Amino acid sequence: MAICNANPEIWRQLQPRQKDEIYDVSLRILREIGVRVGSASARKRLGSNGARVCGEVVYITDEMVSSALKTSPSVFKIYRTTGEEAMLLDGRSVYFGSGTDSVKYLDPFNGGITPCNRESVLVMSMLTEMLPNIDFIDAVGMISDIDTRLGSRFAFSIALANTTKVLNFCADTAESYKDIIQLAADFSGGSENLKKKPFLFGYSEPVSPLFHSGDGCDKLDVCARAGVPVVYMPYCMRGGTAPITFGGAMVQSMAEILSGLVIHQSCVPGAPFIMGCMPSVFDMKTTVGAYGAAEFHHGVLVSSEMADYFGLPFYGTGGTTDAGTLDFQAGAESMMCFMSSMAGKINFVHDVGTLCHNVVLSPEFLVMCNDMIDNLRIFKQKINFNYEDYRFELIRETGPSGHYLTHDDTLTNFKKIKYSKFFTRDVSYETPNNMAEKLRKETQKLIKNFVPPSYSEAQIEAIKSAEKCWRKSAS
Template identity: 25%
Template sequence: MNQELAKIHEASLQILETTGVRFFHPQILSMLKKKGVKVNGETAFFSPSQVEEWIKKAPAVFSVYARNPQYNILLGGETTEFAAGYGAPIIIDQKGMRRKAKFDDYLNFLKLIQQCPFFNINGGILVQPADIGSRHGYPSMLFATLAYSDKCLMGGAGGAEEVNIVLDMLDIVFGRESLMTAPRILAILNSTSPLQFDKDTLDTLLLFAEYGQPVIITPAVMAGTTGPITIAGTLALSNAEILAGITVAQMIREGTPVMYGMQSTAADMRTGGIADGSPERAICVAYGARLAKEYGIPYRGGGTENDAKSLSVQSGYESMLDILVACQEQTNLIIHSAGTLDSHGAMSYEKFIVDLEILGMVKRLLQGLNTAQGSLGVKLIKSFGHGAGYSLDDQTRRLSKEETYTPFISLKGSLPEGATPEQELLNKINSKKEEMLAQYCQPELSPKVLTRLKAYLASKEIETAILK
């Protein structure tokens, strides 16, 4: 561990030992006492040796299994997986107009993600539909995800009752024994910064650990409001919350698959809001990745995050900054990697398509150079000498798609007569979206399983008829 990271680590251990973390859950507090952790009221104080002992029990890599095995993923090491937006209640259209998200939007994003080769994970709270009841909203979304996609599953928020329903649904689809031995769903567990974990979050942790399902411990400290104004202080605080969460997860069940999540950034001190599209966010992403790798724990961070209010120049440059840093740091799971606007507050179909272009460009950049024999072209250059004509060469025809990235929406060459750049770009974006939706093919789900799921959800008074 280099000196910078060591200083953050030591500061985090000091925070955990002297300030402690509040856990609003009697069962968790009782368990911590039994494990030898000092507890005073609702606050637990972890010694450095306790933290360092328990986080070593977390697996360095783990798999998540899709209904269709071709989408199975491995999290950890040098692999990177992408997931789309998460949690937004608003849709912003191409003109910047805002409306409440609907369940139809959720279904459309399920289809777009299912069609996109960048994603092996689908579902979660892609948008927060306003036209379904807030009670048990995520189980309705999970039912839709199971019906419309066969990729790995992203989980949703909720307390013990909702998580039990989710696990019952997965029992029906996969069987309890299979579920216990092959992780199927990821849950994002957000600490309440500074230094607190609420009951719903801890209920989810207990149940997911019992089933062996992976959890992502993710603080979102904002420098200047919920954390110190210094980015180093915010990182120390965030790291303390993550280490506490990972420690508790391993105390509940040794070997529980966990991810080190980092959503921290700076606050915009002019408004008090979050600053997602900022250099400070990128710094947090980078240092989170480096700390996670030192601990030997899979890492979640980054995305095409931005603070823009519409598809715009701002949304492009802020998104590229964050996703490029996340990919360069070999982040294992990048959520919010397509579609988000307005500091995670909104989703946009147009931004989703633009972000696919960004992902394609970044992936090509990180492929780097192929310097194998023949790639340097010495013989070819000699054969052409001082003249042009490489475009006619057989190697050009064979390798052009491998060596050069071909954009699908970026404007190249001359514009059609009478077209404006803005309208032509929007036309290409919309054409790509419609093409993807038209090509969508619904994966098969056993009619018997579908019937059992519907009957179970009906017994819980959860809506399923809204599906088309």
């Protein structure tokens, strides 16, 4: 269930002049430095549209960027698998997403960390379906108990069978993209039905600095031709794959995004495009790209302002941490990134429920994040008091040194306050919270009580048929 941003101006970081300057420097990068494009067909299209092509390096004109920004839709909808509207991407609503799989999985029943497998995908799909504040799921495909060539496709099909919520897919190759979209079309009753009511969106990315791989370009093309929305999201590390300065990382990322948009729109003008950006830091102590760093989430917030400036929906990150276990650090970092994600014009917040810089999926962490998101809704509410809300006569009636504890107004309304299942407000400091135990029990309860979606026989057969076909092709 989306959180509507009633007051998106609260945490604005950039002045109009700064946005203009970032855009201008990004355009200069594209004009004078260029980007490397690994796809011959994309280079050919770009050359036909006015770019200068020198081998694999393409120099893109300001006019090409301006044209792509004009044709890319600013507002569009994504649907549930059952056909109901799920998302209105208008720059005001925020949607949160979990993942099906990562490299490792923290088992909520025995506490062990194991490689992700099909059972992990199933559990994360179940929880996504049941948790009211989780709106979509990322199907990635790092599954250890199946042929690696099939991982991304099976991550998608298992998720599709077990949740009616929006699916974000990220596959290994453009061919896998085609197979996933074909399954979605068969599930929807045809390609035209899927175009009218897409329930999925893709994910592709450049390789920083300034390289659009052939496969990355092909993934953009596949989604554009199918009418399926797609995220294009650079993940750079300041001091590693981007300049160490915040400004340098920003203009490089914007150049990568805008050139990706030009490639996408040159394939099918008007195809739905979602801007993403992960300008993180390269931790020189550990050599990781930090997911919990304040600089990272500040960069995501600022990037969302540039997306608003460009008139593009934005895909951000939150509910994640560099902590390896569900501990104090995980709670602090996830709350920080939730707050920064909700402060800007961010449409999607992905990676919710991931530990150790997105290496470990934790169902219990996802359940905790669902509760945290519920608490944070109050910060998005519009304050619109009417005179009755001030309770002037009630204050007069109670008078100095009185109390409101037994008044009918209190008894009628006190349950409107949020009471968490997991966060305690016990009077005694000697009473242990045992939050970890509460989360484990709630997670286990949700998994055990899961009821799969009621899909038609034709839809179930579409999933089974696709999986059978994929297995056959791999053998």
